Amino acid sequence: MSVDALALTLGDPRGIGxxxxxxxxxxxxxxxxxxxxxxxxxxxDGYDPDFGRYEAVASFDGSEASAGSVAASSIERxxxxxxxxxxxxxxxxxxxxPALRSAGxxxxxxxxxxxxxxxxPEVGMLMAAEKTNFGAPLRVLLATTxxxxxxxxxxxxxxxLVSQGKLLNASLxxxxxxxxxxxxxxxxxxxxxxxxLFGTEESRVFAPAIEExxxxxxxxxxxxxxxxxxxxxxxxxxxxxxxxYHDVGMAPFKTVTFGKGVNVTLGLPFVRTSPDHGTAFDLVxxxxxxxxxxxxxxxxxxxxxxxxFDTLATRI
Numbered sequence: 001m002s003v004d005a006l007a008l009t010l011g012d013p014r015g016i017g018x019x020x021x022x023x024x025x026x027x028x029x030x031x032x033x034x035x036x037x038x039x040x041x042x043x044x045d046g047y048d049p050d051f052g053r054y055e056a057v058a059s060f061d062g063s064e065a066s067a068g069s070v071a072a073s074s075i076e077r078x079x080x081x082x083x084x085x086x087x088x089x090x091x092x093x094x095x096x097x098p099a100l101r102s103a104g105x106x107x108x109x110x111x112x113x114x115x116x117x118x119x120x121p122e123v124g125m126l127m128a129a130e131k132t133n134f135g136a137p138l139r140v141l142l143a144t145t146x147x148x149x150x151x152x153x154x155x156x157x158x159x160x161l162v163s164q165g166k167l168l169n170a171s172l173x174x175x176x177x178x179x180x181x182x183x184x185x186x187x188x189x190x191x192x193x194x195x196x197l198f199g200t201e202e203s204r205v206f207a208p209a210i211e212e213x214x215x216x217x218x219x220x221x222x223x224x225x226x227x228x229x230x231x232x233x234x235x236x237x238x239x240x241x242x243x244x245y246h247d248v249g250m251a252p253f254k255t256v257t258f259g260k261g262v263n264v265t266l267g268l269p270f271v272r273t274s275p276d277h278g279t280a281f282d283l284v285x286x287x288x289x290x291x292x293x294x295x296x297x298x299x300x301x302x303x304x305x306x307x308x309f310d311t312l313a314t315r316i
Contacts, residue, residue, distance in 0.1 A: 005087040006301055007078035010043030012067050013060045015279030016289040017093030018047055024294035025051045031295075037302055040087060042074045055081075064096075068103030071095045075110070079117045082270040089271030089301040093294070094279045097146075108146040111265055114272060124167045124266035126240070127249065127276060128300065129257035138233055138257060139240040140249040141168045141266075152245040156188060156201060161209035161242065162216075168240055169218045171266045175304045181239045185210060185222035186229045188244040192222075230256075259292040262300045271304045273297040 008025075011017030025039060029051075039052045044060040057073040060066050078090045092110055100107060107113035115123045128139045143164050144155045165183060172181035185206055189199035196203060206223040213220040224232070226243075230252040233241050243249025253261060254276060261276035275293030283289045 005038040005040065006089045006091055006298065006305070007040045007042055007081045007087045008298075009071075009074040009078050009090065009092045010041060010047065011074070011093030012071050012096045012099055012279045013044045014067050014284070015094055015096065015281055016283055017279065018043065019284070019289050020275070020291040020294045021093055022049060022051070023289075023291040024298060025049075027291060027295050028298050037298075038087075039298075040081065042077050042081075044070045044074075063102075064099045065102040065104075067096065068099030068101070068105065072100060072103060072105055072113070075113060076117060079114065083118070087270070088305040089273070091294075091297050091301050092272065092274040094275065094277060096279050110263075110272075110274060111145055114265055114268055118268055120267050120269070122163055122167060122267050124164055124171070126168065126171070126264040126266050127253045127257075127261055128264050129253070129261040129276075129296075130300070131260050132234065132256045134234045134256060136234045136236055138230070138253060139172075140230075140253050141240060141242045142246055142249050143242055144245050146246065149245065149247075152188065153201060156205055156244055158205055158209045158212065161185065161206065162212050164242060165209070165213045165218055165220055166216065167266050168242065169213075171264075172239055175264075175271075175307050176239075177307055178239050180219055182237070183213075183218060183220045184224050184229050184233060184238040184241045185220060186226050186241055186243045186248065187223035188248075190225070192225045226252075259290055260296055261293060262297045264300065264304070271301050273301040273304070 008021050010021055041049045041054045045056045057077050058070050060070050081087045082090050111125045125142045125145050130137045132138050144152055169181050172178045188201050193199045193202040202223045210220045210222055226248050229241055263274040263276055265272040275297050277293055
């Protein structure tokens with residue numbers, strides 16, 4: 001495997017993906033001069049990058065269905081490059097979920113598509129920023145991802161919290177070199193249910209899950225109310241937080257990290273990162289699209305690849 005190579009998908013061709021990829025690569029090379037990194041861009045015909053190698057996967061005819069098809073084909077090709085060892089990681093530009101549906105795909109997002117394409121038994125959606133508006137890092141794992149809020153209580157069970165906790169713990173050790181990660185579990189109900197006044201999930205699901213995690217050697221704490229757990233993490237009490245559903249984790253994360261945050265998929269056989277924003281159709285061609293998060297995604301992918309390779313080498 002080439003530990004100094006990454007595949008960069010351009011995302012939805014109607015969005016800011018192609019633009020921010022080019023700008024991010026230029027910024028990366030200006031700020032990380034001397035860091036060897038082979039970058040392979042993957043996207044539609046007709047794109048002419050000013051860096052490295054380019055692989056065209058399909059033509060784009062301007063329709064939403066075509067946009068979804070091109071975006072999906074780009075992801076499939078990048079995954080193939082990672083699985084055959086050409087690259088050690090994949091950095092993905094934003095896709096448009098309705099376009100995926102128009103193209104006939106049922107995957108609700110990148111995370112689920114990557115799990116399907118790799119056959120990974122379990123994946124995790126980790127939002128990570130090594131620098132925030134408060135200075136301290138913030139890492140938030142979403143226990144449930146792209147699902148309606150009404151489905152969350154049915155999906156949250158002890159087995160899910162335990163498996164996600166173990167996956168997060170192992171990833172922090174291997175990718176971030178944190179010897180004993182401190183993990184907080186964010187409650188699902190207000191005030192962690194106030195001893196059952198606002199629900200039973202904290203006592204019925206979270207408490208036994210935390211006990212099981214601790215018994216397995218994971219330093220887990222909680223359940224901690226959402227209105228305090230993230231500020232405590234930003235003060236350095238925890239290395240990561242497990243959020244029970246998408247918005248309770250994403251709202252504080254983006255508030256304190258926008259432009260610095262990175263989406264990291266845990267559990268894949270290769271490193272995958274992505275910026276923390278969407279396609280931003282309204283910014284295309286205006287010159288106002290900010291490539292900062294894409295730069296961070298490239299930087300984190302390079303960092304995680306090196307750490308994963310070094311960790312693997314020490315075990316051989």
